Amino acid sequence: MPINYYIFLSIALFCIGIVGVLTRRNAIIIFMCIELMLNAVNLLLVAFSKMHHLKAAVANAATTVGTDGQLFVFFIMVVAAAEVSVGLAIIVMMYRNIHSVDVNFLNRLKH
Amino acid sequence: MNALIISAVWGVVLMFAGILLQRKAAVRMVAIAGMLLLLAVNVLEINGTILFNVDTKGMIYFDRFALLFNTVAILSTLIYFLLSARDMEKVGINYAEYFALIFFIVCGICLVTSFKSLLILFLGIEIVSIPLYILTGSDKKNLKSNEASLKYFLLGSFSTGLMLMGIALMYGATGTFDTRFTPGVSMQPSALLIAGMLLLLFSMSFKASLAPFHFWTPDVYDGAPTVFTSFMATIVKAAVFIGFIRLFGDAFGLMQPQWKLFVAIITVATLFIGNITAVFQQSVKRMLAYSSIAQAGFMMLSLFAMNAEAKEGLLLYTIAYCFATIGIFAVLIKLKDHTFSGFNGFARYQPLLAATTTIFLLSLAGIPLTAGFLSKFYMLKATLAASNDLWLVIFAVLMAAISVYYYFRVIQAMYFKEGEDSKIEVSPAFKWTLVILAVLVIVFGIFPNLLFSWFYF
Amino acid sequence: MIAVLLILLPLLTGLLTFFFRNDKAVRSWALFSSSLTALVSVLGLTLMKDAKYLQFSCEWMPALGSSFSVQLDGMGQLLCLLNAIAYPLVILATWNNSYKRSNNFFALMLLAQAGMMGVFLATDALLFYFFWELALIPMYFLCSQWGGEKRIAVTFKFFIYTFVGSLLMLIGILFIQSKTADHSFSMQAFYDSRLEPQDQQWIFWLFFVAFAIKMPVFPLHTWQPDTYEQAPTATTMILSGVMVKMGVFGMLRWLFPVLPFAAFQWADFITPLSLIGALYASLIAIRQDDLKRLVAYSSIAHIGLICAAAFAQNYSGFQGLMIQMFNHGINIIGMWIVVEITERQMGTRKISELGGIAQKAPWLAAMLVIVALANIALPLTNAFPGEFLMFNGIFSSVTNYNIWFTVLAGLGIILGAIYTLNMIRKVFYGEMNPLTQGVKDISLNEKLALGAIVAMIFVLGVYPQYMLNVCGQAADALTQKFDFVRQSLLEGNR
Amino acid sequence: MGITQLLFWFLSVVALFSALMVISSKNPVYSVLWLIVTFFSISGHYILLNAQFLAIVNIIVYAGAIMVLFLFVIMLMNLNKETEPQKNRWLKMAGAVAGGCLLLVLVAALKDTNIKQQQALVNEGSIGLIRNLGKELFTTYVVPFEISSVLFLSAMVGAVVIGKKE
């Protein structure tokens, strides 16, 4: 597959995520959109790793070039999991206090 | 490496301390002891004794600059503990955990200052951010605190997304996460690389609260418990800057023509927004938040200059800025009323605290004879040395003049306005720490050599 | 050693003063220390003329290429002397004023003195800048702590105004430093930095704005009358007597020798500006009803004249303004003392509410008349030789409009006569009114202070040559700079 | 047009469509479900790229763990009805437009890079297999791996601190 396809695909997903962050006001959904963005990145990374691997494999079939990309994806997933645990905790705490997860109610702090 | 590992370990130690030790004072002692230990081992490492020999496969490299900064950061944290550790009790019940989180943050700082691989940068930034989300929200009953932490979390993870996208694009362009990728690539940088660089620039600007990615800063600093605001406004921010200058020094050192313009724009915007907006604030806490943005703008000059002088200057700036801000916050925490009028007549009832606060404010305003002046001076000098376009320097200077306006409002309130005694009790230890801090600020302002004798790198 | 003493004495004594408690003790201590400083400066002028006493240099910030080097040269010597003798006079004259927390007051005063000393002594640009600010900060606190009712806002304006100026100057310093051969801040390096004329053209303004604000030169003067009006009188005396001279001094020490081409080329623009400023201030002074503001504006007028003389850039002008700086300092302090006494006794500064004081207070009136006449440069008073030389300088300056400049300046002194005499007439002559019935003649300490001033007025007026000899060398050096400039420009044209 | 191409296009379309549904569906629960769909399609892409390990992890961790967690939370707060009041539509428009612009700009910027001819190796190559990754992870990447433990630790502490009742 031409790498551009992957680039465009993941950028598209990424931007969809951003649009979600911009347009929704439910904290949880915003957070989900952020996860979407991360996944777009993951996809791109994997694609790139395969691309670099292909480039290197021409010279030497047994190369391990490109592993790092996939490992990075692994780490991203780790971090994402950690973030989710914290994030959801915060959201729940928020909900406990104001019984809403609507970010538009987050306007005590301004100016 | 020493500090990195020991800070992580000590974090765990403190978690246990929380369970085992009943008395909060004891926990505090453990924490302070830990910081002293960190300081010791870090100084040891500067002098070449490395306790743990870990092969990081070139992902982490502690050069002198990183170590020096770590020392500064740890020292500031120590002072921060000495001044404000007691006030964490008021925040919530998880006293020991707060310390643990701060130690983890220090661990993250060690990563951010010494990474050679984008992976480490990413992990470091996250290790710094996630505990901060929590500390921000640690005052659970306080809606402001909740709101601040949620905002911080959402925006922070958004910027993480940006950063990851940037890293991905860079990986696509270079095929490695190592920041020392072959310069051959950066001769004629591909669109991928530039896009990745810009995205990294954005996300780092976000972390360092530079305009136009600063919007979270005032709200978060304002909403977070003042104790933790003090910490994240000073040490964390400075650390991010070190990471910043590393990233752009190592990875994009040869792409200056591509990013100089943007850095300049961001600097100007930051200085402008930070200073101008601070003028009209009513709450000192929020004013300090904006002032931290403004100061970040000044630190940004070092990135713009990107030469040895700039690095020295950045260290000096960190010291001056951290010391002064920590000091002011330490006093601010004691006050009930965080508006300017809260300081009215302060000099009458707390002459010593007022005097030290004045020194800190003068330092922030960059008045000579204080470290603040020399650090600003260094930034300007470095910028002039790096490039001949003075407009940036002149702009920065004018903004500094404006900054005088809001810093001196506090002084005016303290000295020239009458107010009733806000009954605050402070321990002698607190007072003396503050005095020593003030003296340090002055001494570094008059004899910077005491520092520069270290700074050869 | 003398040079260092001049800075250290007030600095240390000032810091000590913070810890005094008893009011009387504070005053005596301040008087003592300032008299000591005066003694030292006189020593430096008379017995210990040798360079080894007047110079000192040691390493300070090698990393930055800056060193702690001070030197007491001709012009500096005069101003240090002024600074040193102004303080005892002021303290003496205001002996009976009561300040709350007087220890802080006098401590800050002494710190300011140390700062100004440093400004007059420093031969290192960075050091100069340090002292420049060090002199400003205590002034800020003095004015906004012990001043009049509008003090805070007014002082703040003053501070910001000056601070902006000095920051611009800082950029200029940095720029020149980056252009010097050995990247050092030393004065010599600055003098040797031959900047490109087109660079000089605008660097010049970075410096000049700073100095112009300090002096102050029209139209950057508006902070001054308010500040003088609001500040406590003792501070006002120092501000107008000594601090104002920092601007002129800085110009002669750091601007002209470093950027002679720009200084020469902008002269035709700045001279009329400052002269118009002088006339402008005099015209306003004519209409002033507030004693303090009147004196303030008259000070602006004098400074404008001095600035114009500086930009005449010839020997006579330099000599004139150098001694004039000293004499103006003395006279203006005398004026302030009289004004202060009047205000303290009458409780008002409104000229229209006063009158006939001379009948009850002949000494006060006599002193005022003498000081005032010195202020309008009557011959045989100290101001005459200075203004004479300054006018002569302006007249013989190398420009096509020298005559017109001279005439403008001359109008200035006519207007000066008008407002000064009117002030005397309205305040001291004429019939008394109920308010002025209660006036008492001046007390001993005031007599001492004023007497000393009057003595100086006459001595320096009859025999100015001594002062001229002191600062002759400095003037000579400056003149040579500009002769060189004119030479090279002539060759450029050829 | 081989099978892989077909699969690629199919998965891409599914991914994009479901992603759009995530941000457009009123009901949070639907959003979650659509997001899971997206993840599955992305996992499909992984398999297509012969990165089986990641594909599995993606499904287990994301679709399995994280999404379920989301679902729990939403249920807990019973937001499962279409409660979300409409955001100010101008802001909505602005958001959509801004995102669109970003998409356009990025695509336009990256459409012809110097690597655009290069291929991403599809359904072959062994680096994506668990053996290689594991070897790499526990040799070269052991330090980051350990560091990420600190991350987890802090996250855990944080979750406790925030979540614990006082």
Next chain:
Amino acid sequence: MQNALQIVYLIPLLPLIGFLINGLGRKYLSKSLISIIGSGVILGSFILSIWVFLQVRGGNTADVHYFDFIHVDKLRIPFAFKIDQLSSLFLLIITGVGFLIHLYSTSYMKEEKTEHFGRYFSYLNLFVFSMLLLVMSANFVIMFIGWEGVGLCSYLLIGYWFRNQEYNKAANKAFIMNRIGDLAFLIAIFWLINKLGTVSYSEVFTVTNLSKLKPSDITAITLLLFVGATGKSAQIPLYTWLPDAMAGPTPVSALIHAATMVTAGIYMIARSNLLYSMSPVTMDIVAYIGLATALLAATIALKQNDIKKVLAYSTVSQLGFMFLALGCGAYTAAVFHVMTHAFFKALLFLGSGSVIHAMGGEQDIRNMGGLSKKLKITYLTFLIGCIAIAGIPPFSGFFSKDAILLSAFIKSPLLYGVALFAALLTAFYMFRLLFITFTGKFRGTHEQEHHLHESPAAMTIPLIILAVLAIIGGFVGIPEVFMHGGDKLGEFLSPVIAEHSEHIVSHSTEYMLMGLSTVLVIIMIIFAWTRFKNYSQRAEETGLGKVLENKWYVDELYDKIIVNPLHRFGGFLKNIMETKVIDGAVNGFGRIVNYGSRQLRLLQSGQVGSYVLLMVLSMVVFFVVQFFLRK
């Protein structure tokens, strides 16, 4: 050898000492002591002056150098005295007349409180000191010092009764008008320095140096000096201060505003006659201005009713005559007239002082009359004074004025004609004054009449001495036509004054002119006699008379075109320019910052959505800039 003239410094020093003693000790000394010191020092310097004069007669002139006043590189201004014929002559006049007036004052000022008495004498001494400095100076700068010094003293003395604000205003007016003149003088000095690098007479007035000067320079310098002179010597346009200066005590008017100070201008021009002779343009201007002043002042004097005002205007007009003489190059004549004028004008003033004293402070002649019976001596001396000023042979005024008229005739008959007319007016108004005051019957109040008495000896003796001088003073300058070598003064001054107007008129014409003027003058006197021998209250003046009474409304004119506009402009600057424009701009900047702050913080809306939106938008902008705008 040490020149005997070294000790001339005593001449100014004595009065200075007197000033210091009287000034500082005025509280403690007794009146008699004050008067002794005050007059004694003047007497001392008078005696010294005589000795100096004799020395100079003996041909022993000298430049006495004491110390360098100012010495900056090439420019050297020594504090030095020049003792030569001119200065020694002036020394005599100043100290002599000065002494008499001091003497007179001792009794005239009796009523004053002691300390004010002391103040008075200290001022008087200070004045003499400055005046001596002025005439003895060896260069223009020292002359300028004296020049301003006398201005100061006249200011102090006019405002002597400082409780009266009108007097103070007059004093200020005098000082400021003098200042205007002084400025011109100063500029002239700078011009000289600029061109020649020196200000010493002995160096300036040398053929080599003068030849260095371009004609334009000379004209400029001389004109500027002349402007200075108009200030000091009350010529058009700066004359208006002198009449007001009559606010001072009468002896002061006699000394300063008649005998000595106002002649400083003549002295200065006579001093620099070499310069002036080189610039015909200036000479003409000087002549015309002088003549105009003489005429104008004379016309005004016709209608004045204040005894001192009349004398003041006559002074102005006499000064005009002197300038006419200078303008005609008859420097000697001018100096001659200065001398004679000093005698008879001082006499007249002192006489008027005596009258005022007798009338108990009354100055309006309309309330006088018939005083001749009561005040014999005063009357006689006053009469002599009038005859002298009117210029009837053989009284002193005749010779000097005749010399002036002659020089005017030589320059042009027209000038002569006008000058003669002015002289006739002089005769007329002087005798008008005399008759109204002393003849007819008394018109004052009863107690005034009762109070009338002849003044004490201390006042009459000076009158008598001056009267004698007024009679015989003219014989030092008898014209050639009467007596060969009669012009002692001319010979005496010839070394310093290069007289270039040769006697080109034949003796017959000269006789003719003299006869003419004399006859006309006598006719005038008779005419005055017929009109005023028994004068009585008149109706309000109308038409020209009113204009004259109001001094041609010159003061009002000056107020209109100079003073008021200046005042208004000052107000404009103070209230609009300063506060609104300049300070407004400064504060405006602060306001802008504040406003910007208030607006900018609205960006911080508190909405996460808007934050992200702003971030995304700025990202888009950055990308666009990077990828599509930059090349």
